[in-house]
Amino acid sequence: MTTLVKTLLVAALVTSLPGLAAASDPAPAAGTKPAAAASAPTAPAAAAPEKKTSEAAPIRQTTKLGTVDLARVGEETERGKAVQAKLQAKKDKLQTRVDGKRKQLDKLRASIQAKLPSLSPAQRTAKEKEFQKKVEEFQKLGRQLEEELSSLQEKETKALYDETERTAAAYGKANGFAIIIIKKQLLYVGSDVDAQDVTDALIKAMDETAKKK
Template sequence: MKLGYVDMSQIASESDRGKAVTKSLKAKSEKLGTKLQAKEKQLEKQKSAIEAKLETMSPKERVAKQKEFQKKVEEYQKMLRSSNQEMQDMQEKETEDLLKLIKKVAAEYAKANGYTAILTKKEMLYAADIPAPKDVTDEIVALLNKETGSK
């Protein structure tokens, strides 16, 4: 029996595909963050403008402005939830796609090199009465880079 293991965080941080996923997620997060900050600044300006005119407004106008502002705050909160969900969905999809590719490459490597199994380092708590598992992370990263470089 021949066992190997990989460090998934190392693969994610060192492989070209993992770096691309991280860069893509960061860019999307920054884009959404900028959009949210702009909306937040707009709300702050509106709030300040309303507060400045508060003394000169009639009670009816105050209620109308308050409702209008509350609606805009609710729109912002909806936008925030939507952005968070969009980021979570993108992260899950990208992570799932990367994991599928890693599994494919690991299976090819295992078959080509006579490994019975390749596990993740995180799952390796104890191994007795078997040959010591080998860390094949660097080999998998190299194969993964070769695989993604050819596409």
Template structure:
């Protein structure tokens, strides 16, 4: 599947060096042997050879800007409105309700046991109170572990259903993008800036329709 294009910024630095030219005028004046002799003077207006011709600059080909089309999709809408997404939500809700019922039942049972202990607390010996307190503390720990395991179980199920749904959406997007010539299909609103040479298209409806057809 085409992936989201990132923005890369490249800085190119140009540097130049200065070359100092040695002064030779003074050397000529101070050394008579270096002065031109009669007949050695250079002509003030030398003739340009007839064979010389100006250098012609080769024209560079015009730069052609290629337009890219990027599609974007509302993945949240696809997940919630697609047939597969609704089925996943229903399964998750069913599991959540079942676990919540079990948690509520265990909590009520603990409350009843606590009330029964408190009702007879005055008749207990110190040793009996210590035993009852330890037993009830163990039941509370078991209840807390059950709640934690229920939360983990629900979270694991949610992650599995989400991965499965995303794989199905990803396959549809991959096929759709290639068939319609998209450079990339991204999650809606993921990019903050696009150049003028980049075209965008909302493909949410098309992807949602194809996902439902696949389901």
């Protein structure tokens, strides 16, 4: 922090007033020793200037702040890669189920359309209701599978974030960081803040921990 030091300047002004001889004093008689001349008044000694108190400049302290790129953690750590692979495998499995149900639905529709010319109005209505029910079942299945995938993704992502948070806390304490935050949330850094990207260090630490398990 910049400290403004005010300088106090003390000036001593000394005024010397000389003695004045009285004009009305009589001349001394002959043979009489003249009186010793009055010594001229001495000027008072000039006051010593006041010493300026030196103010010690404050020690400038910086705060260590770490930033971490969570996207890189998810893409580059072994744990992050494992999570991505797990989610992709789950997605592919669910997609296979959806595609199978869609093919069945398409086959049923084609069959109904082929029979429509030979069906009575009542039969047509029944077939339309049957097909509509299958469509609704298919849509319900799609929502269920989507929720299943979303739930797994949320669970795995939270576990990865918690591990990242624990690693960041351990690294921050060991290396004197006051705080470690997500990189994209950083909008401004003052001159008294030592901001460092610790993503590489956290990725390395997380991978080393994974090897020990």
